[in-house]
Amino acid sequence: MKPRRTLAVLALVVAMFTMVLPLDSLAQRRGGGSFGGSRGGSRSFSSPRGGGSFGGSRRSAPSRPSTAPRSGSGSTSRYGNAPTQRNSFGGSRMGSSSDYTSRYGTPRASTRQAVPGATGTTNYTVNRYGGMGDGFMMGYMMGSIPWYWSMPFHPAYYYSRPYTAMNPDGTTAIYPGTFQWGTLFFTLLLIGGVLFIVYVWMKNRRRRRLGYTSGSSSYDDGNDVGAKSSFM
Amino acid sequence: MAEFSIEGNGRLEKTAIYYNGEQLDGVKEIFLNLDENGAFDAIIMYMGTDDKPYTKNIFVDYLENVRTEPPGFTDDEARSLSLFTVISEGDLAQTTILRNNEEQFGVVSVYVHIKAPNVPQGGGLRAFFGGQKEIPDHPEFKAEIVYREDNGDLTTEGLF
Numbered sequence: 001m002k003p004r005r006t007l008a009v010l011a012l013v014v015a016m017f018t019m020v021l022p023l024d025s026l027a028q029r030r031g032g033g034s035f036g037g038s039r040g041g042s043r044s045f046s047s048p049r050g051g052g053s054f055g056g057s058r059r060s061a062p063s064r065p066s067t068a069p070r071s072g073s074g075s076t077s078r079y080g081n082a083p084t085q086r087n088s089f090g091g092s093r094m095g096s097s098s099d100y101t102s103r104y105g106t107p108r109a110s111t112r113q114a115v116p117g118a119t120g121t122t123n124y125t126v127n128r129y130g131g132m133g134d135g136f137m138m139g140y141m142m143g144s145i146p147w148y149w150s151m152p153f154h155p156a157y158y159y160s161r162p163y164t165a166m167n168p169d170g171t172t173a174i175y176p177g178t179f180q181w182g183t184l185f186f187t188l189l190l191i192g193g194v195l196f197i198v199y200v201w202m203k204n205r206r207r208r209r210l211g212y213t214s215g216s217s218s219y220d221d222g223n224d225v226g227a228k229s230s231f232m
Numbered sequence: 233m234a235e236f237s238i239e240g241n242g243r244l245e246k247t248a249i250y251y252n253g254e255q256l257d258g259v260k261e262i263f264l265n266l267d268e269n270g271a272f273d274a275i276i277m278y279m280g281t282d283d284k285p286y287t288k289n290i291f292v293d294y295l296e297n298v299r300t301e302p303p304g305f306t307d308d309e310a311r312s313l314s315l316f317t318v319i320s321e322g323d324l325a326q327t328t329i330l331r332n333n334e335e336q337f338g339v340v341s342v343y344v345h346i347k348a349p350n351v352p353q354g355g356g357l358r359a360f361f362g363g364q365k366e367i368p369d370h371p372e373f374k375a376e377i378v379y380r381e382d383n384g385d386l387t388t389e390g391l392f
Contacts, residue, residue, distance in 0.1 A: 228304045229240075230249035230259040231348035232279060 094165040097127075100175040104129060112171065115141060123171045133176030137162040141174065152187045233326070234291045236274070237317040238262065239305065242392040244348060244371050246313065248304055249276075251290070257299035260285070264318065264344035271341075272324050291322040314392045316375070318342070329377070331391070340378040340386060347372040 094100060101107070107127035114121045124141070128134045136156045139145060149156035160177040167173050240247030249256040258279040265273040274290040280297030288295050305313065320327035329336040349371045375391035 228309075229245050229247050230256045230301075231244055231247060231346070232258050232260060 094163050094175075097165045097167065097173045097175070099165065100127075100163055104175075104178070107175070113141075125167060125171045125173045127173060127175050129176055131176060133159050133162075133178065137174060137176040140177075152191070158183050158187075233319055233321050235317060235319045236290050237315055238344065238346070238375070238391075239310065239313050239315045240392050241313050242373065242375075242390070244346065244373055246305075247346060247373075247392075251295060251298070254300045255303050256295075257301040259348070260350075261347040262344060264290075264342055266318070266324065266327065266329075266339075266342040268324070268340050270324060272322070272327075274318070274320070274322075289322070291318075291320045316344075316391045331377075336377070336379075338380045340380050342377050342391075344375045344391065345372055346375065 108130050109128045111126050111128070113124050113126050115124055116122075126137070126141070128137075132155055136149075136159050139149070139156070140162050148154045151157055158180055160180050162177050163175040165173045165175070235250075235252050237250040238247065239250065249259050249262065256278065259276065260279060261275070261277040263273060263275040265271055274292075275287060276290050276295070277285060277287045278295075278298055280286050281299055282297050284297070286295070286297065315330075315332050317330040317333070318327065319330070329339050329342060377389050377391055379387045379389065381387055
């Protein structure tokens with residue numbers, strides 16, 4: 001029984017560990033494809049070199065030159081994990097907005113929003129499509145990403161981070177993250193695998209217990225005294 | 233000369249094996265095939281006190297590490313059971329068959345095969361996923377004796 005228990009516990013630990021991995025981020029690191037991949041070294045979040053806003057160590061990189069209009073106030077107040085530089089709240093940077101709109105159509109609503117940062121306020125064009133990704137997009141923009149967004153029981157886990165693109169007018173277009181079927185598939189595969197292992201373990205355990213029970217009630221145990229049968 | 237007895241009612245749950253007056257425990261299989269033509273197979277398989285399986289010739293081998301236990305049947309219970317006894321030295325010429333302590337004559341053959349089902353004993357990855365080291369057997373209980381009647385006819389009877 002001990003090796004089986006050890007194996008089951010090991011499988012559970014591995015499965016749980018794998019489930020909490022941010023699969024979309026991993027996929028983005030791998031690159032490839034128009035969406036969800038990285039475009040060279042221009043991305044600034046969760047980059048493998050550890051220079052992003054999320055994950056890795058904090059560093060102060062100079063902001064890129066921008067033609068975006070700056071607000072005159074020069075506010076330095078920040079809320080939450082508000083990004084300190086453009087496109088730093090996570091997500092994949094696209095070549096252009098048409099990459100997204102060609103696939104998902106035109107947004108239902110587009111609003112301009114200024115997000116103050118350490119180096120000034122950045123203007124974003126927030127494109128909404130009315131789905132669940134809108135809410136997550138705003139969460140990423142605000143920089144408040146709860147830990148449970150990375151857990152399989154939260155819908156945000158199955159959405160990619162928002163996509164960004166530089167507009168010709170200097171603003172940054174933000175598009176909501178998309179549902180990641182691959183994440184869902186692998187999560188279901190893992191959960192199913194864990195459930196299957198638990199089911200098989202329980203079934204074998206019950207069958208073994210029933211077998212021994214019938215053996216001890218119908219026939220004899222090795223240690224019972226004055227048993228009715230010599231057979232075990 | 234060893235005395236080997238089987239007492240029961242035809243059900244495995246109520247079958248006791250005695251060897252020289254002691255009730256055995258941990259028996260997995262009994263096979264007796266005695267034939268007037270010379271066949272003399274008397275095999276016992278049991279789990280020893282060291283939890284190892286043993287296969288022995290009942291009337292020839294020493295039953296090492298065999299488990300014994302106090303008698304399980306009371307006198308009242310024993311009245312409803314049949315007792316089959318073989319007293320032998322390991323060859324047919326020196327073999328006596330008794331049924332309910334009555335010596336039998338005119339025996340042509342005795343065939344007894346009593347087998348307890350195996351309980352799967354597994355371990356490791358294979359057992360975890362349902363594989364079993366032992367294929368579970370069905371219990372077997374066959375006990376027949378063949379007599380030759382005075383007119384030469386053969387009569388087969390169940391022992392229990």
